[in-house]
Amino acid sequence: MLVTVTLEPARDSGIDASVLGFLVHKHPGKVQMFSAPVGDIHVFNPEATSDRCTVAVLLEVDPIGLVRNKRFRGDAGVLEHYVNDRPYVASSMLAVAIGTVFRTAMTGRSDSYPDVAASPLPLRIEIPVVSVRGGDDLVRRLFEPCGWTVVQERIPLDPDFPAWGDSRFSSVTLTGEVRLAEALRQLYVLLPVLDDAKHYWVGDDEVAKLERAGEGWLAQHPERDLITRRYLIHQRSLLAQTDDVADSAAETPxxxxxxxxxxxxxxxxxxxxxxxxxxxxxxxxxxxxxxxxxxxxxxxxxxxxxxxxxxxxxxxxxxxxxxxxxxxxxxxxxxxxxxxxxxxxxxxxxxxxxxxxxxxxxxxxxxxxxxxxxxxxxxxxxxxxxxxxxxxxxxxxxxxxxxxxxxxxxxxxxxxxxxxxxxxxxxxxxxxxxxxxxxxxxxxxxxxxxxxxx
The missing domain is CATH 3.40.50.150 (Vaccinia Virus protein VP39)
Structure with a gap:
């Protein structure tokens, strides 16, 4: 699973693109690896110049480890535990990886560049493969209200057999001027929402996670109810805790x-x-x-x-x-x-x-x-x-x-x-x-x- 975030500021903006390393709290000259229950997370910079800087998160999923770990849900058949698209398709696993390696960046804190961290930046996010369940316009409905321009390319079931039609997978590119912290938190929430599934058991603490990650953008989102339902995997007991009352303008839960x-x-x-x-x-x-x-x-x-x-x-x-x-x-x-x-x-x-x-x-x-x-x-x-x-x-x-x-x-x-x-x-x-x-x-x-x- 792969996602890249690119900062390419205008030449007259006075912003050095390599500041991205400070904002994500990762050295652009190093390849770093982090261990997680779902596998190994690699963070690296394919490019890091003053004009353009890209940080990539690559999740190397361990399917057998997932099966052995009782934390993770196993609703599918036994064979599907091992033979599936999990190692390749962006999903809640990648969202967890983003939350793991960019925890500080998601808060918007940067001691070195606080003004830049608090400002909208010209960002480009690329997700080569993501599962989309819910119609051709779902990606646009979720990301455009957040300030993104969306380019989505449906991936065919098999390029050699176009008559078979498209799969549920897409390649998605987002461009826009958004605060980096908000961009990362939006990915954290919306990746599992696109897939309408999570790889782990969802408990009461998931409501608090949604509240923290949705701060500053979710309350005003026109698809807030859809996002909430899918993020909480349609559990009525959890949805009741969000208390989506008729007066949705009330921001305090x-x-x-x-x-x-x-x-x-x-x-x-x-x-x-x-x-x-x-x-x-x-x-x-x-x-x-x-x-x-x-x-x-x-x-x-x-x-x-x-x-x-x-x-x-x-x-x-x-x-x-x-x-x-x-x-x-x-x-x-x-x-x-x-x-x-x-x-x-x-x-x-x-x-x-x-x-x-x-x-x-x-x-x-x-x-x-x-x-x-x-x-x-x-x-x-x-x-x-x-x-x-x-x-x-x-x-x-x-x-x-x-x-x-x-x-x-x-x-x-x-x-x-x-x-x-x-x-x-x-x-x-x-x-x-x-x-x-x-x-x-x-x-x-x-x-x-x-x-x-x-």
Missing amino acids: LRVLRADAVMTALKDVGARSVVDMGCGPGALLSRLAKDLSFTKIAGVDVSARSLEQAARMLRLDSASDAERDRIELLHGSVVYRDGRLVGFDAMVLMEVIEHVDPSRLAAVEDAVFVGAKPAAVVMTTPNAEYNALYPTLVDGAFRHDDHRFEWTREEFRAWADDIAARHGYSAEFRAVGVEDAVLGAPTQLALFRREVAA
Whole structure:
């Protein structure tokens, strides 16, 4: 798999083309090799002069290594594991290679040439072979809104037999004035989108990857919904996390607004020790960990795999002893009392309650409000009324495949008020996200405060 990026500035621009080496943080006089799970990545410069500089990324795929690695998906037949086009056709493997070798360049950081890195540059990107699924105009629809002029040449099934027609593969050349960081991030996202496939298992962290790589260009892209669906390989559970609401102009994802609202609620009650119940892979835990006002943090989840992901996100393996004492990950469930959770200032159930069978809600009530009995409970859950504004949801469908129910605002208030009254708490309700005049906000938040006996 091969992709080349060429910088050829106008002669009167005052830009030395060899600056490209500084922008990608690779010496143009060296051939460098990097090892990756998919194979060996070679980075080199076919040309590097003051007038024109090209950097090439060549991925030498190891098909047998892919088969042996359990990380990678194996949906196809056994024979196709070994006999296929993977070593030659640009796909998600090449996107991963770009993200591996140009990680710093994709952030736009250049200590030597910060002004050049922040400016649009005359670039030419060539992809000799790429898989395109979705019509003759897909490449143009994806790249032209990003500022590229697209030249696409379909590759025939066999040049000696033109009657067989074209294959799904194309040779693509992009030219335009685009910031290098954005160009690399666009390739990182759009290569697997063109192919409508990924070679690896896609998990919850893929949403965060898309958010980072799409910064500055994806929110305004006319094909944003298509890009999001394909990048997340059409997984409804992941698509729900992107919260593609009718008001697509809102650039801050709902999951970020939701976490902001939870953090605000924790500050409002003055919490110092917090339990993140149903912490998942650690999205909220990472925010709590960065705020040193929280002196004791516990993440609890029923999934051991999620706890492993959270540990990696928090980098607990390299954390100091003090940080390990401050942050604890516990295997547990929201439907069982747990003595380890007693004595905390606050407990957070962020998008957790709707994953519990209605028949187990009484167990949640007992475990949280009687067993743990924190001074405050912060709970968020979807507003079922707002689902009418999601174009991808049919009537009656839930936002996530694992949701057991979704409450309207009235249903949530009735349940929360009843809980509060019976266990000595008060309940305050807050809207999270852009509010619709009739249907309310996409997320509803309840803040329970334990009342002090007179």
